[in-house]
Amino acid sequence: MGSLGLFSKELGKPEPSLPGNEWPGSPEAGLVVILVEVVSRPAATQVFIPHSKESTAVFIIDRPRDDRSSTGGPDSNPQMNPILTEIRHMMMDGTAGSTSSVTSSILDYRELHGRTYQNFKSTEYWAPNDEIQNDQLDIGHHMMTMMLNGKLFLAPIENPQKVIDVGTGTGIWAMDFADEFPSSEVIGTDLSNVQPRFVPPNCRFELDDAQLPWTFAPESFDFVHIRCLFGGISDWPFLYREIYKCMKPGGYVQDLEFSVEFKCDDGSVPKDSVLWEWGHHFLDAGVKMGKEFSIVYHTKQYMTSAAFVDIQERKFKLPVGPWSSDKRFKEVGLCNHYYMMQGLEGMCLLLFTKVLGWSYEAVQVFLARVRSALRDKNQHPYYEAPEISKQLAWQTIGPLLARDYTVIATDNRGMGDSSVSPLPENYTSAAMADDLKGVLDFLNITRSYVFSHDKGVGIAAALAAKYPSVVARLGLSEYVLPGYGYESFSDPAPTWTLESNWQLAFFSVVDAAQYFIQGREKEMLSWYFFHISYSGTSAISENDLDIYTSQISKPGFLRSGLNYFSNPTVAQDAAFFNATIGRQPLEMPLLVMGGEASLAPVSLLQSSFGSVGTNVSYDIVPKAGHWIGMYSPRNRIELRLTAGKADENPVWVANRVLQFFDNNSDQVPAVDLSYLADKVTLVS
Numbered sequence: 001m002g003s004l005g006l007f008s009k010e011l012g013k014p015e016p017s018l019p020g021n022e023w024p025g026s027p028e029a030g031l032v033v034i035l036v037e038v039v040s041r042p043a044a045t046q047v048f049i050p051h052s053k054e055s056t057a058v059f060i061i062d063r064p065r066d067d068r069s070s071t072g073g074p075d076s077n078p079q080m081n082p083i084l085t086e087i088r089h090m091m092m093d094g095t096a097g098s099t100s101s102v103t104s105s106i107l108d109y110r111e112l113h114g115r116t117y118q119n120f121k122s123t124e125y126w127a128p129n130d131e132i133q134n135d136q137l138d139i140g141h142h143m144m145t146m147m148l149n150g151k152l153f154l155a156p157i158e159n160p161q162k163v164i165d166v167g168t169g170t171g172i173w174a175m176d177f178a179d180e181f182p183s184s185e186v187i188g189t190d191l192s193n194v195q196p197r198f199v200p201p202n203c204r205f206e207l208d209d210a211q212l213p214w215t216f217a218p219e220s221f222d223f224v225h226i227r228c229l230f231g232g233i234s235d236w237p238f239l240y241r242e243i244y245k246c247m248k249p250g251g252y253v254q255d256l257e258f259s260v261e262f263k264c265d266d267g268s269v270p271k272d273s274v275l276w277e278w279g280h281h282f283l284d285a286g287v288k289m290g291k292e293f294s295i296v297y298h299t300k301q302y303m304t305s306a307a308f309v310d311i312q313e314r315k316f317k318l319p320v321g322p323w324s325s326d327k328r329f330k331e332v333g334l335c336n337h338y339y340m341m342q343g344l345e346g347m348c349l350l351l352f353t354k355v356l357g358w359s360y361e362a363v364q365v366f367l368a369r370v371r372s373a374l375r376d377k378n379q380h381p382y383y384e385a386p387e388i389s390k391q392l393a394w395q396t397i398g399p400l401l402a403r404d405y406t407v408i409a410t411d412n413r414g415m416g417d418s419s420v421s422p423l424p425e426n427y428t429s430a431a432m433a434d435d436l437k438g439v440l441d442f443l444n445i446t447r448s449y450v451f452s453h454d455k456g457v458g459i460a461a462a463l464a465a466k467y468p469s470v471v472a473r474l475g476l477s478e479y480v481l482p483g484y485g486y487e488s489f490s491d492p493a494p495t496w497t498l499e500s501n502w503q504l505a506f507f508s509v510v511d512a513a514q515y516f517i518q519g520r521e522k523e524m525l526s527w528y529f530f531h532i533s534y535s536g537t538s539a540i541s542e543n544d545l546d547i548y549t550s551q552i553s554k555p556g557f558l559r560s561g562l563n564y565f566s567n568p569t570v571a572q573d574a575a576f577f578n579a580t581i582g583r584q585p586l587e588m589p590l591l592v593m594g595g596e597a598s599l600a601p602v603s604l605l606q607s608s609f610g611s612v613g614t615n616v617s618y619d620i621v622p623k624a625g626h627w628i629g630m631y632s633p634r635n636r637i638e639l640r641l642t643a644g645k646a647d648e649n650p651v652w653v654a655n656r657v658l659q660f661f662d663n664n665s666d667q668v669p670a671v672d673l674s675y676l677a678d679k680v681t682l683v684s
Helices: 082-092 131-147 172-180 236-245 275-291 299-306 325-357 360-375 398-401 428-444 455-466 484-489 503-507 510-517 523-530 542-552 557-563 568-577 602-609 635-643 650-662
Strands: 003-009 015-017 029-031 047-051 058-060 110-112 115-117 162-166 184-191 201-208 221-227 247-256 315-317 382-384 406-408 448-454 471-477 590-595 616-621 680-684
Touching: 047 172, 058 275, 058 650, 115 325, 131 172, 131 325, 162 172, 172 184, 172 201, 172 221, 221 236, 236 247, 236 299, 247 406, 275 325, 275 360, 315 325, 325 360, 325 602, 428 455, 428 568, 448 455, 455 471, 455 568, 471 650, 484 503, 484 568, 503 510, 523 542, 542 557, 590 602, 590 650, 602 616
Parallel strands: 029 406, 162 184, 162 221, 184 201, 221 247, 448 471, 471 590, 590 616
Antiparallel strands: 003 029, 003 448, 015 680, 047 058, 047 247, 110 115, 315 382
16 A cells, blocks of 8 residues: 655645545645555445535435346246336326427447447447347336335425436436426436337437537536446546536436445355456456446546535445345345346446457356356345545545645555556556656646655655655655665565565565455455554454455456566666665655554664655654554544544644644745636635
């Protein structure tokens, strides 16, 4: 885990937060902090968004679910499906009005192995639009309505006049909403014209690609409804900005997205299960397509960057099968099982054959395994949306530093939400220092304070060595530079035990480490976090551990994390530091810190960093191991009560860093970040 922070004084400006982390700070002075987290964040569930150009509020509703469709096998025959029978009856009986709103155009659908797909010129969507898939959509509508206790939405709207349902599918939500609010005008948009010909008189459907610039009048919608567009949008921040532009002040947007990963609470869906494998194939396909199937983790982040505020979230577990002891969720689970079995093939056919390169026969064999697993009553799978995005290493330190500075947190390449390094793989400190210099240049920051942790120390030191004028003061914690003592920790020794740092040697051969860790990421991270902490298993919560596991399990990200420790990376880092700092030690003030139960005593720090700089001070963090920032207070009261006392001790660290940075002689210039207002959220 490696982290890095860049800081710059800012007077009289609102404090910026780049997508991912935002911490309110003092409106009098701001600190630009770029924190780089090695494995970070999860996020977003259902959300609603009260929206106003003056004080915007968003309530997004994110659903915890893994929308994997199922083939239309004999067990999913729509004629035998009681849910479909009920839905069809509701749709056909008592339809209000007879306005024909969809003309028969764009019917030249593409075909793949007997399934049809939309043929809209501007984009390509991965799910079919034939009767089998449309039946699944209607089952899904019934299931989602059941999950919301019979409600179509959760946004606190009262008298909406104009509403849009983006990606309306069969149009069933739009028609139900139009019936419930007969005085409203309801528009449903989609890439395929599969909606009914006869609809309520206040409802109409339009063929439209939501990814293009919106042509609707600005500030025209009271309510924008989105549901299950995961894997279908190339640029989510752009979509949310277009929505913002077309919403009335005081309006709402609700986005309901699902995870594509099966989970369980009782170990009945292990990581060698075909259900676990299912979700990761979708994530892999999304990476290759450039369209996120992991949008559920980033919904709030993207909405925040689009200028929505007061975002509220709801988190649901959506069972697959009637295994829940709760009566309502038993019914939801049964409906979800129908939903899955109806749409499995349609959901994966194009993705697995055209994107992942599978044969049609291989897809069918895989689907047979999935159906068998879904019928297994001993397995209790559900879909879950993770909790709000956050960079865990800085979740306590960041807000405390933001009292006096503007704080910016970034991910290193291949970590959190950053891209993996293109081939040839390059995870050297010098390369990522150039990444950070690019961030600073983009923000027009010419001088900053920097605080770093673990692998972020190498990046921070490389930034200071290559661009010394940018770094006014440099904080380094819990890491030793290659060429300056790192090798003494990573080279095998006769005294090594399970409690030693043998992982540094293990990680150094990336292919081998990846082979042995893949599928056991949580087990590896559990040991990794606990064995070098001060407080043992209480150093990190089970939820946060799941967050890290989810992040490192994304396609390509385990390999990225291991590459930070690879033999080539460490050798290149050592050569770089010897050629730069070895010839000209850093001249800016340095603060080097180690945890009481890790890099201590001070003499150890002095032996490693004495020749790194000409002005070095040292400190030991009490009641801390390696993870100096991992403590998670549950509320502000607990934060105050545990200041200076909590295991891992981030409050003590933040106060020590503030003491180190608070020096008016550094002449760090003010920074005007107002030009970012339409790109990131500026929090005052």
